[in-house]
Amino acid sequence: MALPEYSRVIYQKNPLAEVICQVRFPALLALENERPTAFWNRIRHQFPTMEVKESPVGIPVPLPPVSLPPDFANWLRNMKAYDFVSEDDLWTVSLSKDFLALTCRYYERWEGFKQRLLPALDAVQEIYQPPACQRIGLRYVDVIQPSSLGLMGTPWAELLSPPLVGELASSDIGADIEHVAREVVFRLNDGRESRVHMRHGLARLDGVDDLCYLIDSDFFTDQQMEWHDASRTLDEYNRYAGRLFRWCISDRLHAAMEPVGI
Numbered sequence: 105m106a107l108p109e110y111s112r113v114i115y116q117k118n119p120l121a122e123v124i125c126q127v128r129f130p131a132l133l134a135l136e137n138e139r140p141t142a143f144w145n146r147i148r149h150q151f152p153t154m155e156v157k158e159s160p161v162g163i164p165v166p167l168p169p170v171s172l173p174p175d176f177a178n179w180l181r182n183m184k185a186y187d188f189v190s191e192d193d194l195w196t197v198s199l200s201k202d203f204l205a206l207t208c209r210y211y212e213r214w215e216g217f218k219q220r221l222l223p224a225l226d227a228v229q230e231i232y233q234p235p236a237c238q239r240i241g242l243r244y245v246d247v248i249q250p251s252s253l254g255l256m257g258t259p260w261a262e263l264l265s266p267p268l269v270g271e272l273a274s275s276d277i278g279a280d281i282e283h284v285a286r287e288v289v290f291r292l293n294d295g296r297e298s299r300v301h302m303r304h305g306l307a308r309l310d311g312v313d314d315l316c317y318l319i320d321s322d323f324f325t326d327q328q329m330e331w332h333d334a335s336r337t338l339d340e341y342n343r344y345a346g347r348l349f350r351w352c353i354s355d356r357l358h359a360a361m362e363p364v365g366i
Contacts, residue, residue, distance in 0.1 A: 110350040113363035114213055117253055119246040125221055126205040126241045127334060129234035135201040140186055143199060146227035150220060151188035151197050197224050202238075204228050213366075214342045222335065229331050237334050241324035242341040246349060247307065248317040253360040256314060263357040264317065268304060282306070282315070292344060296337060298325040300348065319352055321345055 144154055185200035197220075198205040206221045228234065248263065250256050255263065261273040270286075272278045285305030292298040300323045307318040323341040350358065 107344075107347040107351050110347055112346060112366045114366060116362035116364060117360070118211065119248050119361060120211045120244060121209070121247045122243075122245040123208045123211045123217060124205060124241075124243045124245075125217070125338060126203055126239070126243075127225065127237050128203040128239040129228075129237055131202045132232045132234060133201075134232055135199065140199055140231075142231050143224075143227050144186075144188060146231070147188060147197060147224050150223070151190055151195070153189040153191075155187040155189065157185045157187050157198070195220055199224075199228070214339075218335075218338075221338075225331070225334065234331075236328050236330060238328055239324060239326050240329070240334055240337055240341075241322060242338055242345065243320070243322040244345050244349070246319040246321075247309065248319070248353075248357065249309070249312060249314065250316075251312070251314045253357070255357070255360055258356075260317065263354050265352055265354060268352055292323070294340060296325045296329070297327045298323065298337075298341070300324075300344065302348070304352070319349065321348055 144151075185198045185203075188197040188199070189195070192210075194208065194210040196207045198207065204224060206217070206224060208217060208220075211217060250258055250263070259272075259278065261269050261278070264272075266273070271284060272281055283306055285303065287301070287303050290300050290302070292300065300321055302322075303318070303320040305318060307316050309316055323344060325337065329337065
């Protein structure tokens with residue numbers, strides 16, 4: 105995936121609704137039979153509340169929902185996970201017998217995300233000693249709400265890059281389109297068999313009058329790797345994610361979100 109290089113920025117009007125990192129590993133018997141007390145003690149200063157979830161968070165289920173394969177749907181129903189929640193309820197670490205995930209609902213920058221993620225990854229590795237990572241994923245869910253950016257009524261063709269706009273650019277029917285959704289999978293060509301599964305399209309939010317635009321990008325590899333390679337892989341996915349999002353939007357939308365250079 106050869107995308108242009110862009111200067112790194114932080115948006116003061118941040119479109120990110122959710123960021124999820126998930127690392128899967130071979131099933132651990134210790135996490136099937138006992139509460140992860142030792143793990144919680146390692147991260148408790150950042151995640152003081154523990155909850156048991158029969159349907160775990162951190163699973164990259166597509167947005168908007170699509171039909172799940174029966175075996176994956178059964179796996180979701182039967183899986184138990186422990187959620188460790190931050191005091192402000194904006195961050196959740198989820199741990200099950202075969203994955204660890206970090207979900208963030210107020211994302212500012214990658215360095216802050218890693219400060220929460222790496223201690224949890226280190227704790228899993230040191231306490232339970234899984235032999236390897238079987239899957240690594242990093243998912244960014246951006247929601248563009250024109251009214252919050254002073255862009256109410258602006259055609260999508262002026263806010264999105266031409267490859268994304270499609271029928272929305274039509275002067276005949278664009279203004280009357282109420283739903284459109286697309287999926288595309290790109291190879292990253294990074295030597296790890298990595299891909300990004302991007303879903304994008306119009307979306308409605310509860311309590312919001314105007315149509316929004318969803319850009320949901322899930323970067324992942326199913327190639328097994330050593331634990332010490334996970335952090336470097338996620339750093340690369342973060343860089344790809346910034347370039348992909350900037351490629352998806354116009355200069356006008358970029359400016360409206362008030363970028364600040366890093």
